[in-house]
Amino acid sequence: MAESMSVPATGGAPTAVAEPILQVRGLVKHYPLTQGILFRKQVGAVKAVDGVDFDLGAGETLGIVGESGCGKSTVAKMLVNLERPTAGEIRYKGEDIAKLSSRALKAVRRNIQMVFQDPYTSLNPRMTVGDIIGEPYEIHPEVAPKGDRRKRVQDLLDVVGLNPEYINRYPHQFSGGQRQRIGIARGLALRPEIIVADEPVSALDVSVQAQVVNLMDRLQSEFGLSYVFIAHDLSIVRHISDRVGVMYLGRIVETGRDAEIYDHPTHPYTQALLSAVPVPDPEAREHRERIILSGDVPSPANIPSGCRFRTRCWKAQERCALEVPLLAVPAAFRYEGGPAAHPSACHFAEEKQVVPPEEKRDLPSGEAPQEPPKS
Amino acid sequence: MLLEVRDLHVEFRTRDGVARAVNGVSYSVDEGETLAVLGESGSGKSVTAQAVMGILDTPPGKITGGEILFKGQDLLTFKEEERRKVRGAQMAMIFQDALSSLNPVLSVGAQLGEMFTVHRGMSRKDAKAKAVELMDRVRIPAAASRVGDYPHQFSGGMRQRIMIAMALALEPALIIADEPTTALDVTVQAQVMDLLAELQRELNMGLILITHDLGVVADVADRIAVMYAGTIVESAPVHDIYKAPAHPYTKGLLESIPRLDQKGRELYAIKGLPPNLMNIPSGCAFNPRCPLARDVCRTDVPPLYEVTEAGADGRSACHFWRECLHG
Ligand SMILES: Nc1ncnc2c1ncn2[C@@H]1O[C@H](COP(=O)(O)OP(=O)(O)OP(=O)(O)O)[C@@H](O)[C@H]1O
Ligand SMILES: Nc1ncnc2c1ncn2[C@@H]1O[C@H](COP(=O)(O)OP(=O)(O)O)[C@@H](O)[C@H]1O
Ligand code: SF4
Ligand code: SF4
Ligand SMILES: [Mg+2]
Ligand SMILES: [Mg+2]
Numbered sequence: 001m002a003e004s005m006s007v008p009a010t011g012g013a014p015t016a017v018a019e020p021i022l023q024v025r026g027l028v029k030h031y032p033l034t035q036g037i038l039f040r041k042q043v044g045a046v047k048a049v050d051g052v053d054f055d056l057g058a059g060e061t062l063g064i065v066g067e068s069g070c071g072k073s074t075v076a077k078m079l080v081n082l083e084r085p086t087a088g089e090i091r092y093k094g095e096d097i098a099k100l101s102s103r104a105l106k107a108v109r110r111n112i113q114m115v116f117q118d119p120y121t122s123l124n125p126r127m128t129v130g131d132i133i134g135e136p137y138e139i140h141p142e143v144a145p146k147g148d149r150r151k152r153v154q155d156l157l158d159v160v161g162l163n164p165e166y167i168n169r170y171p172h173q174f175s176g177g178q179r180q181r182i183g184i185a186r187g188l189a190l191r192p193e194i195i196v197a198d199e200p201v202s203a204l205d206v207s208v209q210a211q212v213v214n215l216m217d218r219l220q221s222e223f224g225l226s227y228v229f230i231a232h233d234l235s236i237v238r239h240i241s242d243r244v245g246v247m248y249l250g251r252i253v254e255t256g257r258d259a260e261i262y263d264h265p266t267h268p269y270t271q272a273l274l275s276a277v278p279v280p281d282p283e284a285r286e287h288r289e290r291i292i293l294s295g296d297v298p299s300p301a302n303i304p305s306g307c308r309f310r311t312r313c314w315k316a317q318e319r320c321a322l323e324v325p326l327l328a329v330p331a332a333f334r335y336e337g338g339p340a341a342h343p344s345a346c347h348f349a350e351e352k353q354v355v356p357p358e359e360k361r362d363l364p365s366g367e368a369p370q371e372p373p374k375s
Numbered sequence: 376m377l378l379e380v381r382d383l384h385v386e387f388r389t390r391d392g393v394a395r396a397v398n399g400v401s402y403s404v405d406e407g408e409t410l411a412v413l414g415e416s417g418s419g420k421s422v423t424a425q426a427v428m429g430i431l432d433t434p435p436g437k438i439t440g441g442e443i444l445f446k447g448q449d450l451l452t453f454k455e456e457e458r459r460k461v462r463g464a465q466m467a468m469i470f471q472d473a474l475s476s477l478n479p480v481l482s483v484g485a486q487l488g489e490m491f492t493v494h495r496g497m498s499r500k501d502a503k504a505k506a507v508e509l510m511d512r513v514r515i516p517a518a519a520s521r522v523g524d525y526p527h528q529f530s531g532g533m534r535q536r537i538m539i540a541m542a543l544a545l546e547p548a549l550i551i552a553d554e555p556t557t558a559l560d561v562t563v564q565a566q567v568m569d570l571l572a573e574l575q576r577e578l579n580m581g582l583i584l585i586t587h588d589l590g591v592v593a594d595v596a597d598r599i600a601v602m603y604a605g606t607i608v609e610s611a612p613v614h615d616i617y618k619a620p621a622h623p624y625t626k627g628l629l630e631s632i633p634r635l636d637q638k639g640r641e642l643y644a645i646k647g648l649p650p651n652l653m654n655i656p657s658g659c660a661f662n663p664r665c666p667l668a669r670d671v672c673r674t675d676v677p678p679l680y681e682v683t684e685a686g687a688d689g690r691s692a693c694h695f696w697r698e699c700l701h702g
Contacts (some may be wrong), residue, residue, distance in 0.1 A: 067560035068531075174663040175648050205415040205587060210631035217641065232560065239633035239642065262635060268653035277635055278590025281617050292569060293562045296530040355635050 021226050022056040022079070022112075027088035029074050033301060046301045048074040050250030052088070056194065060159065061220065061227040063241030063258075065234055065273070067297055071250045072230045073117070076198045079228065080114040081105075110140050113192040113249060115183050118197035122183060123171040129182055130167040133157070136189045143190050156185040158220075160215060177208035181215065188219065196228045203235060213240060232275050238262055246270045250300055250310045252327060256342030264339040266330060266349040269309050274354040286356065307347070315348050323347065376444070378427070378466075378549055378582040379403040385422050385605075388434060394652040398605040399441070403678070404581040406548065409572075410605035411584045411592035411613075413628075414602030415649060423602075424551045427583075428468050429458040446493070463495055467542035469571075470640045471554040473534035477526040483510070483537050484522030488543040509540040513570060523625045532563035539571060549581045556591060568595060589632060590598045593617075601625050604650050604660040607679065611689030621663045621700045625654035659694070667695050667702075 003222050003363045030045040049071040056062050064072055077083040079090060081097075094107050096225035100108060113136075123132055125272060134155045144152050146331045154164035160181040178296055180200060187195050200216070201209040213236060216355045231237050237244060245255040248267065254267035265271050275291040298304055307325050310316040330349035333341040339353045384396035393501055397419045404410045412420050421679075425431040427443055429450065443450045445466070450458065470476045476488055487509055488502035497505070503522065510518035514534040526534055535555060542550055552571065556564040572595040575582045592599065593613065600610040600623065609622035620626040630643035647664040650656055656663055662672040671694055680696055682689040692698055 067562065127491070176620065177648070205649075206589075206628055207415065207631050208647040208648070210633075210642040211646075213633070214644055234561075235633040235635045238635060265609055274561055275604070278561075278564070278588060278593065279635060280589040280593055280629065283614075292565050294566075296532055296563065297560075335398045345610050 002371070018152065019058050020055040021058045021093060022043045022228075023091040023094075024052060024056075024075075024079075024217075025089045025091070027052040027075065027090065028086045029071070029078060029083060030086045044301055046299075047250050047303055048300055049085075050300075050303065051076070052247075052250075052252055054252065054255065056226050057242075058193075058226055059220075059224050060242040061179065061240055062231055063237035063244040064228065064247060064252075065232060065237050065244065066232045067232060067273075067295060068248030070247045070301065072232075072247060073198050075247075076114060076142055076196045076230055079194075079196050080112050081109055082114075091172075106140070110143070110190045111192045112194045112196065113187040113190060114263075114351060115180075115187045115195060115197040115200045118203050120176065122181065122201065123179060125158065125171055128170060130166050132171070132227070133186045133189055139192055152189070153185075156188055159188065159219070160185045162305060175208070176204050177212055179213050180204060184212075184215065184219070188223070188357055191223070192225070194226045194228070196230075198230045198231070200229070202231060207209060209236070216240065234262075234274060245322065246273065249297065249303055251345065252341070253326070253346070255310065256339075260339045260342040263341075263353065264351055265354060266333070266340055266342075266344040266351055267309075267346045268313050268315050270344075271352050271354050272312075291320050291354075309346075317348070319347055376403050377406050377408075377446065378583075379421070379442075379444040381424060381442040381444065381587060382426065383423060383443065384439040385426055385440050386433065387417075388412060388437065388438050392653040395655060396436075396605050396652055397426070398655070400602070400605070400607055402581055402600045402607060402610065404549065405574070405657070406581055407579040408598070409575065409582040409584060409596045411586060411596035411599045412602060413586060413589060413592065413599055415587055417649060417652070418602040419605040420602055421553055424468065424553055426581065428466065428551060429453075429455075429462060432443065432466075435618070440562065463547070464545045465547050466549040466551065467545070467547045468539050469535075469542045469550065469552040469555045471557050473538045473558075474526060474530070476538060477534065477541075479526055481524055482523045483676075484524075485518070485528070487537070487541060487544060489523075491540065494545055504655075505544075510537070512543075512574075513540040518581060521580075530563075531559055532567060535559060535567050536570065539567070541572060545580070546578055547580065550575070551583045551585070552586045554587070555584070557586070557588070564591070571595070589628065601628075604655055605652065606660065608661065608692045610679075610687065611682065615689055619700050621689055621694075621696045622693045623667050623699050624661050627664075627666075659692070667693075667698060 026049055027049055028049050029049040032042045033044040033046060034040045035043045052075055055060060066072055078085050097105060097108055107114060118313050130153050134149050137149050157164045160352055162181055163179060201212050204212060219225060229240050241258050243257050244261045245252040248269050254270045261270060265274060272291040272293050275289060279364060298311055304311050305320050307320040310320040325345040325347050327343045327345040329341050330344055376674045380400060380402050383397055383400045387394040387396055400423050402410060414420050426438055456532060484503055484506045487506035491497040491502040491505050492499060492543055507518050509684050510522060515521060556567050559567060584592055584596060596613050598610060598612055599616050600607045603624050609625045617624060620629060627645040631645060633642055645664055652661055658673040658675055659677050664669040677694045679690045679692050682691050682696060
């Protein structure tokens with residue numbers, strides 16, 4: 001047991017954040033794989049999350065991107081306490097939440113709320129919208145005395161742009177985008193500081209997606225929220241995030257400010273992911289190099305030795321099979337600084353521009369191009 | 376012209392009323408050409424395709440008007456028996472969800488081989504050899520040793536490639552791919568789209584590519600037809616649509632996509648929601664959401680105007696297409 005559950009070494013502190021509200025260190029979730037009916041014997045583990053580090057600053061948005069099965073939702077569930085980590089720490093304002101008394105933990109939980117992926121299945125069809133949004137008050141009655149609740153729920157409906165008179169309706173009477181607004185209203189009910197949103201717009205159509213993303217933007221500035229925004233759509237993540245972490249097979253392989261990741265990626269996986277994003281404008285595509293990866297993502301029950309990306313990496317060499325690359329600023333960029341100097345877990349990290357530079361594209365008026373930070 | 380759909384109408388009669396899913400769709404594809412049909416969920420993309428394939432759920436569905444000309448013959452006048460012969464041999468369809476369209480209890484080799492034993496009267500042995508050849512062609516590694524495996528033993532991307540192999544088996548003249556990569560991850564999406572485009576070129580097939588994602592079709596489509604509430608609202612060559620959309624809905628869709636290469640404050644969002652198909656607004660169906668709408672839009676259904684400017688080769692169902700094009 002101890003063997004297969006051993007905690008992998010990780011690369012230490014990620015990019016410094018001025019005032020972290022949440023610090024995640026060495027976070028691991030392994031699901032045991034067992035065999036036998038009478039004597040359940042552990043034969044391995046699904047390493048859904050295998051050593052994740054990040055900081056979330058107060059009022060900022062951290063985007064987490066990665067392909068299906070890389071562990072995004074599992075991270076989200078651990079952040080809101082729906083799953084217990086196998087190892088690692090989640091520190092809320094400096095305190096490890098695993099070590100809190102149950103009373104203190106309850107207060108922390110109130111401050112970290114989740115919005116789920118699928119607006120069609122995450123709402124109980126037999127509850128009215130009022131009951132759904134007000135349900136958190138049952139668990140945390142101190143936030144809103146009973147007599148106040150209806151008014152609170154109506155205010156929340158108004159905040160997310162739904163008619164307060166809809167309070168007695170049922171989920172099936174709403175469209176996908178409206179249901180996602182209900183999910184967001186519910187996430188806001190306890191006035192949390194942090195919202196963990198797991199693919200909040202992935203199930204929505206483009207025109208409705210934009211409405212919900214704008215709503216989340218507005219709520220963030222209105223209530224000073226911090227977001228962990230999970231998605232597989234890199235364009236949406238760039239739009240909403242201050243910093244981005246790219247996940248592959250249970251680990252963050254590259255992290256940095258949005259311009260560092262999108263305009264100066266140094267990890268081959270990030271480069272491939274960016275180059276594969278469907279871009280609508282055919283002319284913009286012509287400026288791009290496309291990297292088509294071969295093969296599929298390996299099973300998280302059977303992670304390759306050394307660098308976990310090596311089975312699909314076009315740059316892989318012998319060293320990659322032997323040595324685990326740590327998530328740290330690669331030596332090549334450490335001293336010169338600049339936008340390429342951000343953590344990247346690759347032995348052979350190199351800058352490669354995949355998205356054409358912004359100067360070439362016409363920006364809407366009043367919008368300055370993102371300046372990469374000078375260090 | 377290989378396929379020409381003319382003024383197609385399809386309704387669904389349900390307990391709650393009549394849903395007008397397709398209201399006068401016309402489009403065409405030629406050999407070697409790729410037509411992308413773009414639209415949000417519920418706009419009628421799949422129902423149109425099902426009508427073309429002859430696999431519409433009837434009832435509750437009913438084709439209430441129009442023609443579907445395939446190599447010049449109206450398929451809607453064919454008997455079911457003749458229709459079946461066309462299906463598979465001359466036109467084939469690829470669905471979004473490969474796992475549920477493959478038979479879970481038959482090996483993929485058996486399913487591929489069946490195409491040849493049933494339609495071509497081949498022996499089992501020859502059919503198996505053909506199956507391996509096809510799996511090779513869609514780049515399943517070690518095809519010969521995997522031909523006996525079952526669908527669940529393959530990854531999502533591989534299953535979708537097997538679906539493509541199945542559709543290509545009899546080298547049909549037309550392929551309809553309904554959201555073939557929607558269920559796949561971006562890196563795998565790119566692999567599958569590339570493969571599909573390459574085989575289409577090689578076999579000179581007509582391809583109808585249905586999608587809700589503008590980005591997916593940019594590389595491979597020749598023309599795009601945009602659907603809204605069961606009608607084509609705009610159709611044009613790919614490059615024209617991006618450069619100068621001639622319909623406010625297309626324009627809104629393009630603007631609401633966040634872009635990788637820019638970071639704006641607020642995304643453009645089309646206000647409101649797509650209409651309920653049991654109660655489509657009068658006049659132009661898009662009028663309650665349209666920033667250009669005025670009185671005539673609420674009363675008169677816009678015809679599909681020819682966009683006659685600057686060598687453009689498009690059509691737009693908007694009374695004010697000129698304004699849209701220049702504004
Ligand atoms: N309860 C569980 N038992 C065993 N394995 C699990 C469990 N939950 C998740 N996994 C596995 O852990 C891995 C990560 O799953 P997770 O849901 O976090 O992925 P994800 O990145 O959110 O993917 P998606 O983009 O598809 O939502 C997957 O391989 C999944 O099958
Ligand atoms: N078997 C069916 N019974 C009733 N309504 C249906 C059926 N199939 C499709 N529809 C309706 O027809 C409309 C168009 O559907 P569809 O063509 O599947 O949309 P999409 O553009 O997303 O492919 C939708 O409103 C859908 O609910
Ligand atoms: S460490 Fe090696 S295999 Fe891993 S990403 Fe870098 S080059 Fe590729
Ligand atoms: S016809 Fe009128 S309502 Fe319809 S798209 Fe054109 S301007 Fe808008
Ligand atoms: Mg998930
Ligand atoms: Mg469909």
